[in-house]
Amino acid sequence: MSLLDIKNLGVRFGDANAVPVVDGLDLSVNKGEVLAIVGESGSGKSVTMMALMGLIDAPGKVTADSMQFDGTDMLRLKGKQRRHIVGKDLAMVFQDPMTALNPSYTVGFQIEEVLHQHMALKGRAARQRALELLERVEIPGAASRLDAYPHQLSGA
Known part of the structure; x- marks a missing residue:
């Protein structure tokens, strides 16, 4: 069983005609594995992880066929449930040290x-x-x- 499993992740900012920032991403990480996401500035690395953690605000729109972390459906989590996982079991080191x-x-x-x-x-x-x-x-x-x-x- 995967620790992290993302299927067909899409993120866009604006209406349905906006160019997607992330489009059709599939990602799977098993327990004990390490994954490095490498890419040019603006390629969607941070946006991908922010989508997983529920940190994309309007006008951003996150879609996915499935987004599971350790058996939890991250697409359905709200408020307190999400805060229980994000920051404890799931975290991100942001690129900008002034905001980290x-x-x-x-x-x-x-x-x-x-x-x-x-x-x-x-x-x-x-x-x-x-x-x-x-x-x-x-x-x-x-x-x-x-x-x-x-x-x-x-x-x-």
């Missing part, structure tokens, strides 16, 4: 926020896990970077 992370907060804080939202980790447990993750990707001086700007998540 908020420069007003430390990377550690932003990691802790995700851990709080998706794994219910709070306080010291969230901080410890964030530190483990930063060390795992070999961020030099990860512990000192977490403490650079003391903070506390609301509700932590």
